[in-house]
Amino acid sequence: MKVRIVIIARLLVLLWAGFWTLFFIAEAWAWKSSAGAAAFWAGVGLFFLVLALVPWGWERGGGVLLALVGLALGIAYPFWAPSRLALASRIVTALTLSVPPLVAGMVFLLRRRAAART
Numbered sequence: 001m002k003v004r005i006v007i008i009a010r011l012l013v014l015l016w017a018g019f020w021t022l023f024f025i026a027e028a029w030a031w032k033s034s035a036g037a038a039a040f041w042a043g044v045g046l047f048f049l050v051l052a053l054v055p056w057g058w059e060r061g062g063g064v065l066l067a068l069v070g071l072a073l074g075i076a077y078p079f080w081a082p083s084r085l086a087l088a089s090r091i092v093t094a095l096t097l098s099v100p101p102l103v104a105g106m107v108f109l110l111r112r113r114a115a116a117r118t
Contacts, residue, residue: 005107005111006107006108006111008107009055009103009104009107009108010052010055010056010104012100012103012104013051013052013055013066013100013101013104014049014052015100016048016052016100016101016104017045017048017049017051017052018049020044020045020048020097021042021045021046021048021049022045023045024041024042024044024045025038025041025042025045027041028041028042051065051066051069051101052066052101054066055104055105055108059108059111059112060108060109060112062105062108063104063105063106063107063108063109063112064105064109065105066101066102066104066105066108067101067102067105067106067109068105069101069105070098070099070100070101070102070103070105071098073094073097073098073101074094074095074097074098074099074102077090077093077094077097077098078090078091078094081093081094
């Protein structure tokens with residue numbers, strides 16, 4: 001059972017990172033962004049992918065990073081989002097950005113804590 005939840009957490013964070021990477025690249029392409037802007041957003045997506053892979057090697061450190069990034073995104077995005085974006089869109093996007101890494105990070109941390117007890 002414990003192994004399954006870690007696999008689910010890994011899949012969740014990989015799907016999260018993959019979704020946002022593709023979203024950032026597709027949005028840059030659709031908006032015909034400059035090369036610099038497109039490279040920046042592709043870099044953010046690649047950062048998400050690397051962040052998703054960290055817990056595979058370092059579960060505790062990766063869990064901390066994911067939880068902190070999820071928390072930071074949840075707090076920062078509603079303020080950083082474009083002002084013309086509706087409140088409901090801001091909330092949904094903030095949750096979509098922040099909840100998956102936060103939940104996965106907590107799962108990794110809780111698993112390490114449980115493993116330390118046994």
